Amino acid sequence: MMDQTDICTLESLRRAKTDFHNKLCRASIDSDPLLLQKLRSENVFVLSEFFFLLSAFDLIAHPNKLEAYILSHNRQLNDLIASDERRKLMGLEVPRLKRGVFSMIQVHKAKANLLSATPGLDQADIQRLTIMLFSPETGRRVIECLEAAGFLTRVATPYYSKIVQSHGTIEKFFAEYLAQVRNDVPQGGTPKPEVQT
Amino acid sequence: MKHAIRALIAAPFLLAGAAQAMPCDGIDLSLREAVQEVLVSAENPRISGWARYLNETFYTEVSCKLSHGMNAEDVLRLRGEPEVLLDLIMGTYMTRNQSDALMLMLSAMKDGSGEKS
Numbered sequence: 001m002m003d004q005t006d007i008c009t010l011e012s013l014r015r016a017k018t019d020f021h022n023k024l025c026r027a028s029i030d031s032d033p034l035l036l037q038k039l040r041s042e043n044v045f046v047l048s049e050f051f052f053l054l055s056a057f058d059l060i061a062h063p064n065k066l067e068a069y070i071l072s073h074n075r076q077l078n079d080l081i082a083s084d085e086r087r088k089l090m091g092l093e094v095p096r097l098k099r100g101v102f103s104m105i106q107v108h109k110a111k112a113n114l115l116s117a118t119p120g121l122d123q124a125d126i127q128r129l130t131i132m133l134f135s136p137e138t139g140r141r142v143i144e145c146l147e148a149a150g151f152l153t154r155v156a157t158p159y160y161s162k163i164v165q166s167h168g169t170i171e172k173f174f175a176e177y178l179a180q181v182r183n184d185v186p187q188g189g190t191p192k193p194e195v196q197t
Numbered sequence: 198m199k200h201a202i203r204a205l206i207a208a209p210f211l212l213a214g215a216a217q218a219m220p221c222d223g224i225d226l227s228l229r230e231a232v233q234e235v236l237v238s239a240e241n242p243r244i245s246g247w248a249r250y251l252n253e254t255f256y257t258e259v260s261c262k263l264s265h266g267m268n269a270e271d272v273l274r275l276r277g278e279p280e281v282l283l284d285l286i287m288g289t290y291m292t293r294n295q296s297d298a299l300m301l302m303l304s305a306m307k308d309g310s311g312e313k314s
Contacts, residue, residue, distance in 0.1 A: 046299065053302070134295075137271065
C-alpha cells in the first residue's frame with residue numbers, strides 16, 4: 001500500500017540533494033568532467049554539511065567555542081576507542097580514531113589559527129575533526145576537489161600548515177538544500193522520535 | 198586488529214568486485230613498492246606473512262585505488278602502522294554510511310556552540 005506522503009517526502013529529499021550537486025557543478029570555476037564527477041560524490045555532500053555546521057554554529061569566529069567543540073570531539077573519540085561494541089557498529093578501527101584525537105598543543109594551535117591574519121581551520125585539524133566520516137587522505141582529496149572548483153582556498157603558512165578558508169558558497173547551497181527539503185516535504189506528518197547517539 | 202587481518206585475508210576476493218572501479222592511467226611503481234613494504238615489514242607476523250603471500254595483481258590493484266588520494270611518501274609514513282593502511286585499503290573498496298558519524302559531529306558542534314545536545 002502506497003503512502004503518498006512517504007513518496008512525496010522521498011521525492012523532496014532526492015530532488016533537493018540533486019539540486020544541491022547541480023548548483024555546485026554550475027558554480028564550479030572548472031568544468032573538467034572528472035572534477036564535476038567528484039563534486040557529485042557523497043563525500044562532497046558530507047564535507048559541505050561540515051562547513052555548513054561550522055558556519056551555523058559560528059565556531060570559526062570564537063576560539064572558545066572551537067575549543068569546546070574540539071574537546072567534545074575528543075571525548076567522543078575516546079568513548080568510541082573504549083567501547084568495542086559501539087565502534088564495531090560504526091565500522092571504525094582504533095588506529096584511525098586515534099589519528100583524530102587532538103593533543104592539547106594542537107587544540108591551542110587550532111585556536112591560535114583563528115586569531116591569525118588568515119583566520120581559518122588548518123587542513124590537518126579538519127582531517128582530525130572529520131576522522132569518523134572519512135580517512136585523512138580522503139578528507140584531503142575532498143578539500144582539494146572543492147578548492148579546484150573555487151569554493152575553498154588553502155593558504156600555506158610559514159609553519160607548514162594549510163589554512164582552509166571557505167568562500168561561503170557551499171554553506172549557502174547547503175542551507176538552500178535544507179530550506180528546499182523543509183518547504184517541499186508535506187506538512188502534517190507525525191514526527192519521528194529523535195535518534196539517540 | 199582482528200578486523201584488519203580479516204580485511205587482509207578478504208582483500209584478494211575483493212579484487213573481482215573492484216574490476217569496474219576507476220581505472221588507473223599508469224602504475225605508480227613507487228606507490229606499489231611502498232604498500233608492499235609497509236605490509237611486509239609489519240611487526241604482526243600474520244600481517245607480514247599474508248603480505249608476502251599476496252601477488253603482484255593485488256598490490257597493483259591496491260596501489261591503483263590508493264593513487265587517487267595518496268603517493269608513496271604518504272604510504273611510507275604509515276610504516277609501523279599497517280592496520281591504518283589496511284583500513285585505508287578497505288575504505289577504497291567500501292563506502293561506509295556516514296549518518297551515525299554526522300550525528301556525533303552535530304552533537305559535538307552543539308556542545309561547542311553552548312547549545313544543549
